[in-house]
Amino acid sequence: MYLETQFYVNIQTTLRFKFGCHEKRGIETMKFSTLGLLSCACGLLLLGFQGLSALMHTENVWKQISITSILEPKYFTWMDSASWFGVEKIAAYLVTMPLFLLLIGIGVVLLIIGGIKGK
Secondary structure, three states, X not given: OHHHHHHHHHHHHHHHHHHOOOOXXXXXXXXXXXXXXXXXXXXXXXXXXXXXXXXXXXXXXXXXXXXXXXXXXXXXXXXHXXXXXXXXXXXXXXXXXXXXXXXXXXXXXXXXXXXXXXX
C-alpha cells in the first residue's frame, strides 16, 4: 500500500514539475489532450491500414470500416425507438460514418476541450 501511494505521489509530482501543471486542472487537461492525440493517431493509423489494404488488391477496392460493420445489427435496434429531436438521424449517421473519421473527430473534440480547460 505504501509503495503504491508513494508511486502515485512521485508520478503526480513529476507531472507537476516537468510539465508545469501546478493544479489538478492541469493534469486533467493533459488527460484530455493525451486521449485526443491517441484518438487522432488511431484514426490516422486505421486510415493508413485501409489505404494499404486497398493498394494490395488488384482491383484497388476501398472497404469502409464503420461501427455497423464491426458490431452485429441487434445492437442498433434502439435507434429506431429514439425519436426525440432527430436523435435517430444523428445516431444513424455516427454509426455508419467511416470509423477513421469518427476517431479523428473525437480526437479533435478532446483536444479542443483540453485546450479550453487548460486556460
